[in-house]
Amino acid sequence: MVMDELAPKATGHEAKVEKKFARSFERRQRDHSPEMRDSAIMGGGDNFHAKLQRRKQSMEERRQHRQQQDNSKIAVYQAKEKAKMAALLELAKANRSENSLWKS
Numbered sequence: 001m002v003m004d005e006l007a008p009k010a011t012g013h014e015a016k017v018e019k020k021f022a023r024s025f026e027r028r029q030r031d032h033s034p035e036m037r038d039s040a041i042m043g044g045g046d047n048f049h050a051k052l053q054r055r056k057q058s059m060e061e062r063r064q065h066r067q068q069q070d071n072s073k074i075a076v077y078q079a080k081e082k083a084k085m086a087a088l089l090e091l092a093k094a095n096r097s098e099n100s101l102w103k104s
Contacts, residue, residue, distance in 0.1 A: 010018050 009015070
């Protein structure tokens with residue numbers, strides 16, 4: 001109770017202003033945190049070009065892997081299509097008549 005008499009609490013608009021000031025102060029303290037090292041902020045000694053080269057290499061490996069998968073799928077589909085066409089050709093030859101394309 002003695003503290004309230006010596007330094008009374010702010011109320012109303014003054015309380016809002018004090019809270020706003022406290023939040024901005026905390027935000028500023030967080031922005032200037034001593035936990036961040038300059039090497040982390042500025043990129044630290046790790047060579048940018050080496051990192052870029054590693055990234056390009058991994059992208060190229062992924063592209064080649066996808067290309068191989070696509071080629072194998074295409075080969076499977078082409079084999080199925082060839083088998084279907086052979087079956088249709090045999091069916092057409094079995095059902096040939098006078099007006100068909102395959103005359104004896």
